[in-house]
Amino acid sequence: MYLVFLGAPGAGKGTQAADVAHKLNMVHISSGDLFRDALGKGTELGKKAKSYMERGELVPDEVTTQMVLERLAAPDCARGVILDGFPRNLTQAQALDKALKREKKTVDKVILLEVSGEELIKRLSGRRICRNCQAVYHIMNSPPKVAGKCDKCGGELYQRPDDNVETIKNRREVYSVQTAPLIDYYRKPGKLAEVRGEGGVDVVSGKIIEVLRQDR
Ligand code: AP5
Numbered sequence: 001m002y003l004v005f006l007g008a009p010g011a012g013k014g015t016q017a018a019d020v021a022h023k024l025n026m027v028h029i030s031s032g033d034l035f036r037d038a039l040g041k042g043t044e045l046g047k048k049a050k051s052y053m054e055r056g057e058l059v060p061d062e063v064t065t066q067m068v069l070e071r072l073a074a075p076d077c078a079r080g081v082i083l084d085g086f087p088r089n090l091t092q093a094q095a096l097d098k099a100l101k102r103e104k105k106t107v108d109k110v111i112l113l114e115v116s117g118e119e120l121i122k123r124l125s126g127r128r129i130c131r132n133c134q135a136v137y138h139i140m141n142s143p144p145k146v147a148g149k150c151d152k153c154g155g156e157l158y159q160r161p162d163d164n165v166e167t168i169k170n171r172r173e174v175y176s177v178q179t180a181p182l183i184d185y186y187r188k189p190g191k192l193a194e195v196r197g198e199g200g201v202d203v204v205s206g207k208i209i210e211v212l213r214q215d216r
Contacts, residue, residue, distance in 0.1 A: 112193065
């Protein structure tokens, strides 16, 4: 099964993709995490992505698509994949369709997470990420047991540099102009399911899993 999680910055794509992938024994692929990992390691890919990420702009399609398709080709992906943050525009969506078609596969379902603008700002401004394993926390909604330390690996928690007011504004603009057209792209063939992303993490993941069950 190939799933895509769509939604505005802060809608909970990463949180839900990790949770649902864990519950359904699938692989979670986050393009943002792949870039942040490359950035942390100082690789060529990280250097290419850095300035775009800092401004909240999309990293060029050829760089992003190659990175994600390479990850998708890994053997562990045979058990099913949740894509979070990719595709981000029509060019990326078409490249994904083409690559999957070559393997006689397709995007099975797209989950659109819907959250109010006010809640998105609260979520992004309180988010903390583990520098080591990229686990996601929120200072109010899901704080770590020990302040500043990851529950899972003990790594240091940090605030993403693109979670500042100016960059959030630009990321939301980029989402509206470049990513939102994917809603219709996936709605037309009947692949889109809209899920209200507010409520506890388990409540939202329960709704997503229910949608997937009904679809089978
Ligand atoms: P990316 O990392 O993909 O960022 P994004 O799309 O802006 O999404 P976020 O990660 O900000 O939010 P999310 O929806 O995953 O929310 P989360 O689960 O963390 O991309 C970053 C950058 O990389 C881009 O700007 C671009 O430069 C580049 N990039 C990435 N992919 C690209 C692509 N395909 N093409 C080109 N460039 C690309 O949750 C947010 C907070 O809310 C957390 O604190 C969480 O704990 C909390 N929370 C989550 N769910 C709940 C809940 N139910 N209740 C209460 N709090 C909750």
